[in-house]
Amino acid sequence: MQTIQANNYKIVFENTGYEFLAETLKPQFYSKIFIIVDENTSNQCLPHFLANLSTEITIEIIELEAGELHKNIETCLGIWNSLTELEGDRKSILINLGGGVITDIGGFAACTFKRGIDFINVPTTLLAMVDASIGGKNGVDLGNLKNQIGIIREPKAVLVDPHFLTTLSSREMRSGLAEMLKHGLIFDKEYWNKFKNLTNLNTDDLNELIYKSIQIKNTIVSQDLTENGIRKSLNFGHTLGHAIESYFLENENKESLLHGEAIAIGMILESYISKEKNLISESEYLEIKELINSLYEKIEFNNSDIQKIIDLLIFDKKNEFGTIQFALLEGIGKIKINQTSDNDIIIKSFKDYKN
Ligand code: NAD
Numbered sequence: 001m002q003t004i005q006a007n008n009y010k011i012v013f014e015n016t017g018y019e020f021l022a023e024t025l026k027p028q029f030y031s032k033i034f035i036i037v038d039e040n041t042s043n044q045c046l047p048h049f050l051a052n053l054s055t056e057i058t059i060e061i062i063e064l065e066a067g068e069l070h071k072n073i074e075t076c077l078g079i080w081n082s083l084t085e086l087e088g089d090r091k092s093i094l095i096n097l098g099g100g101v102i103t104d105i106g107g108f109a110a111c112t113f114k115r116g117i118d119f120i121n122v123p124t125t126l127l128a129m130v131d132a133s134i135g136g137k138n139g140v141d142l143g144n145l146k147n148q149i150g151i152i153r154e155p156k157a158v159l160v161d162p163h164f165l166t167t168l169s170s171r172e173m174r175s176g177l178a179e180m181l182k183h184g185l186i187f188d189k190e191y192w193n194k195f196k197n198l199t200n201l202n203t204d205d206l207n208e209l210i211y212k213s214i215q216i217k218n219t220i221v222s223q224d225l226t227e228n229g230i231r232k233s234l235n236f237g238h239t240l241g242h243a244i245e246s247y248f249l250e251n252e253n254k255e256s257l258l259h260g261e262a263i264a265i266g267m268i269l270e271s272y273i274s275k276e277k278n279l280i281s282e283s284e285y286l287e288i289k290e291l292i293n294s295l296y297e298k299i300e301f302n303n304s305d306i307q308k309i310i311d312l313l314i315f316d317k318k319n320e321f322g323t324i325q326f327a328l329l330e331g332i333g334k335i336k337i338n339q340t341s342d343n344d345i346i347i348k349s350f351k352d353y354k355n
Pocket residue numbers: 038039040041044045066067068071098099100101102104124125126127128131132133134135136137138146147164165166167168169172175259260
């Protein structure tokens with residue numbers, strides 16, 4: 001897979017990627033390497049990564065607890081303390097080896113430690129490969145509110161090695177798929193159509209789909225790093241998706257929802273809103289709803305859940321001057337940003353999702 005050029009860094013793949021890392025991680029450039037892992041990537045991914053990494057620089061490992069519940073400022077404080085105790089300096093480099101939780105929090109820790117040190121993302125989940133590791137958004141949750149604290153700063157490089165996916169559960173794979181579906185829906189109808197028949201997918205097909213998704217995300221972010229315009233299109237499904245994710249995180253009696261699972265529901269709901277605003281046709285809406293519902297388990301929402309999720313929208317970090325902002329579809333493969341919606345339509349979108 002050919003290297004992709006992002007604004008100020010390269011997205012490198014497999015063997016070429018490890019060669020690029022060997023060139024980058026030289027003692028004349030960096031004093032120490034810190035690899036951030038979680039308890040799972042420590043076991044499943046670190047041995048493969050270290051076996052392929054060629055460097056003379058001292059390596060220290062910082063291991064975190066896994067999961068969204070740990071993507072917070074307390075965990076970040078732990079990283080800053082470890083970096084300090086292990087004598088990290090301004091010439092240290094941090095490598096984030098993990099899913100989106102690790103790339104988000106590791107990136108944030110790197111951007112803030114000693115006013116910013118270099119970091120490299122090595123995504124190990126499908127979701128992090130096609131989305132979270134690309135584009136320079138780093139941050140943590142504030143309580144259950146998603147990504148409220150953060151910074152936009154690009155990594156030094158991203159290394160994508162699909163080998164890591166061999167140990168990822170099918171549920172986590174499906175979670176990542178949601179962001180790939182989104183890339184098709186907002187930007188490329190032909191790419192969306194590829195997901196209509198996912199049976200008999202071999203490794204080459206998957207690698208091709210991953211590569212295309214990264215290209216789409218990178219094309220969008222490269223034009224608008226700080227999200228003043230086109231980058232907002234990547235928020236399709238995320239206004240309601242993030243509120244749903246937050247609601248499930250804060251309710252211990254609810255089953256846990258993965259990020260992509262929440263976004264998948266958010267995409268159905270926001271497609272419904274797009275239809276109600278005459279931005280997509282009824283048949284396009286049904287096509288989206290049926291495909292997504294065929295891939296993800298249906299979740300039950302009662303009236304109280306729906307109201308509480310709507311109440312959470314006020315905390316969405318995309319809101320401007322108190323107005324809740326949506327990125328809605330304008331046909332499949334195209335997006336219209338800076339849209340609003342009445343609560344009545346949002347409630348109807350949940351009712352329709354249920355049926
Ligand atoms: P995650 O990082 O929690 O990883 C999911 C689970 O898989 C974890 O338990 C992890 O330990 C495990 N795991 C990781 N790699 C593995 C492997 N190769 N084999 C076996 N297990 C493995 O979650 P995620 O879905 O990767 O990322 C979700 C996060 O990404 C959310 O916090 C979301 O907000 C964030 N995100 C950020 C951006 C961005 O632009 N910064 C974009 C999308 C999502």
